[in-house]
Amino acid sequence: MARVRLLQLGALAAVLALWALIAAAGLVSSTALPGPRAVAVAFWQLAGSGAFWQAVGETLRGAVTGLVVAVAVGIPVGLVTGVYAAAEESSRLLMEILRSFPVIALLPVFLLVLGSTPGMKATVVFIACVFPVLLQAQYGAQSVPPSIRETVHGYRIPRLLRFRRVILPGAAPSIMTGLRLAATTSVLVAIGVEVLTTLPGIGHMIMESQQAGASARAYACILTAGAIGHTITLLAQFAEHRLLRWRPPALAGGE
Amino acid sequence: MWLPVVVFAVLIVSTAGSTSFYFPPLTEVLDVLWTELAHGGLFGDLLFSLRNIVLGLALAIVVGVGAGLVIGEIRTLRLATGPLLDFARATPTVGFVPVIILTLGIGSGPKVFLIFLGSVWPILLNTVSGVRAISPAVHETARGYRIPWRLRLRRVILPGALPQILAGIRVALSIAVVLMVVSEIYGSPDGLGNFILQSGSSFHVAETWAGTILIGILGYGLSVLLLLCEHLLLGWYHQRAPRARPAKTATIESIDTIEKSNGVVV
Numbered sequence: 001m002a003r004v005r006l007l008q009l010g011a012l013a014a015v016l017a018l019w020a021l022i023a024a025a026g027l028v029s030s031t032a033l034p035g036p037r038a039v040a041v042a043f044w045q046l047a048g049s050g051a052f053w054q055a056v057g058e059t060l061r062g063a064v065t066g067l068v069v070a071v072a073v074g075i076p077v078g079l080v081t082g083v084y085a086a087a088e089e090s091s092r093l094l095m096e097i098l099r100s101f102p103v104i105a106l107l108p109v110f111l112l113v114l115g116s117t118p119g120m121k122a123t124v125v126f127i128a129c130v131f132p133v134l135l136q137a138q139y140g141a142q143s144v145p146p147s148i149r150e151t152v153h154g155y156r157i158p159r160l161l162r163f164r165r166v167i168l169p170g171a172a173p174s175i176m177t178g179l180r181l182a183a184t185t186s187v188l189v190a191i192g193v194e195v196l197t198t199l200p201g202i203g204h205m206i207m208e209s210q211q212a213g214a215s216a217r218a219y220a221c222i223l224t225a226g227a228i229g230h231t232i233t234l235l236a237q238f239a240e241h242r243l244l245r246w247r248p249p250a251l252a253g254g255e
Numbered sequence: 256m257w258l259p260v261v262v263f264a265v266l267i268v269s270t271a272g273s274t275s276f277y278f279p280p281l282t283e284v285l286d287v288l289w290t291e292l293a294h295g296g297l298f299g300d301l302l303f304s305l306r307n308i309v310l311g312l313a314l315a316i317v318v319g320v321g322a323g324l325v326i327g328e329i330r331t332l333r334l335a336t337g338p339l340l341d342f343a344r345a346t347p348t349v350g351f352v353p354v355i356i357l358t359l360g361i362g363s364g365p366k367v368f369l370i371f372l373g374s375v376w377p378i379l380l381n382t383v384s385g386v387r388a389i390s391p392a393v394h395e396t397a398r399g400y401r402i403p404w405r406l407r408l409r410r411v412i413l414p415g416a417l418p419q420i421l422a423g424i425r426v427a428l429s430i431a432v433v434l435m436v437v438s439e440i441y442g443s444p445d446g447l448g449n450f451i452l453q454s455g456s457s458f459h460v461a462e463t464w465a466g467t468i469l470i471g472i473l474g475y476g477l478s479v480l481l482l483l484c485e486h487l488l489l490g491w492y493h494q495r496a497p498r499a500r501p502a503k504t505a506t507i508e509s510i511d512t513i514e515k516s517n518g519v520v521v
Contacts (some may be wrong), residue, residue, distance in 0.1 A: 007335035008338050094262060096475070100478045102429065104437055105432075105447075105471070108455030112458070192437060202350075215354060222347075229347060
């Protein structure tokens with residue numbers, strides 16, 4: 001384990017050294033790629049400013065609002081369409097089309113209809129997040145073994161109880177995967193919307209910094225965004241392990 | 256199959272007499288789409304966007320699969336780069352859009368680079384896990400018979416990792432489409448993103464909807480094309496009994512595509 005950590009630190013150091021070398025050699029202009037030291041300094045300055053944390057808060061607020069609504073809508077719809085084959089079959093093509101639709105492309109339309117408001121950001125996040133949650137819930141409900149389905153059916157267990165006690169737990173692992181994906185997506189989309197509009201947040205800060213010629217600050221913001229995304233992934237993985245401890249390890253998959 | 260038809264019909268009927276400024280009748284939107292494609296500059300925009308996507312994605316496939324095979328095969332390298340790759344994947348490429356477009360200009364090159372930058376990670380990470388998913392027995396056998404590394408790469412490792420690689424490319428495609436749109440909205444003289452931005456900011460609502468629909472068709476069309484390629488390349492894999500497949504890739508559609516995708520839509 002210690003050896004692995006050492007290796008990982010070595011790789012990190014190598015990447016930083018390569019970065020510093022490229023920046024120092026002047027292969028690309030310093031506005032396109034400032035050195036790691038400049039970025040570190042810029043990050044230190046940012047971490048001390050209230051405006052930066054406010055921007056982080058704005059981004060997270062938009063992301064979380066959209067995500068919560070997406071979960072509230074996606075899980076029930078996914079479970080119902082997963083249980084009733086007819087609903088799934090008839091909605092399949094529509095889902096496919098909607099899923100492969102790039103949500104960001106709707107941005108100009110949303111700007112027209114909803115205007116440049118925090119609600120618009122949350123709406124775009126919602127649309128982007130609802131499909132991973134919905135499809136994973138649907139897949140999870142479908143994966144309940146037929147024998148269990150028939151047993152439940154045979155004992156005439158009431159529909160609501162069946163959803164709560166059989167299908168929801170059965171689909172939980174799959175739903176957690178969907179949640180993990182949607183959580184990462186939500187931050188990415190929120191930042192994407194901020195880059196393209198005048199809404200406050202980290203994305204907007206990146207754009208402003210770059211336009212003001214402070215590209216070190218822009219990179220510091222990008223790395224912060226990466227750190228947020230990474231933290232969310234780790235938290236989601238941790239939650240998944242804790243919540244799904246009952247799951248047999250064979251199904252856990254993963255690395 | 257009836258639901259899409261119903262939705263389409265409902266949309267046509269409900270917007271037929273629409274006087275709402277923001278939601279023009281669907282027939283009018285489709286009409287505008289047709290005339291713009293046939294006589295306006297929209298076809299040129301479509302070609303510009305399509306070319307950037309294809310170039311960026313091709314570059315990402317070459318680099319991603321190449322690097323992924325190397326990292327997947329060499330254990331030390333894989334362990335060392337793990338956290339870095341995870342971080343790189345979590346970093347939103349849209350953040351780079353202002354940085355790259357403001358410094359490198361608004362031409363086609365920076366956009367190809369952005370699309371490459373965003374779509375290389377899912378391909379790379381999926382290739383790595385595809386190589387890892389090959390059963391150790393196969394590896395040992397190939398090694399034991401001292402099969403030259405080139406032949407091993409071409410005949411053992413690449414086909415073994417192919418299902419996962421293709422799943423990665425599918426994820427990368429949706430990222431590529433989004434980056435195409437974002438980079439063109441942010442700064443571009445051509446392209447579909449520029450078209451919807453221009454028509455949107457000058458309140459040509461029907462044109463905006465038409466452009467948006469065209470992007471949707473483009474995204475869907477490309478993913479259908481990719482699925483076709485997949486069926487051609489992976490016929491042997493899908494024909495095999497599900498039981499013989501590795502458990503993890505048994506359900507390509509739901510686990511691989513979705514689980515491996517960090518951001519299907521970003």
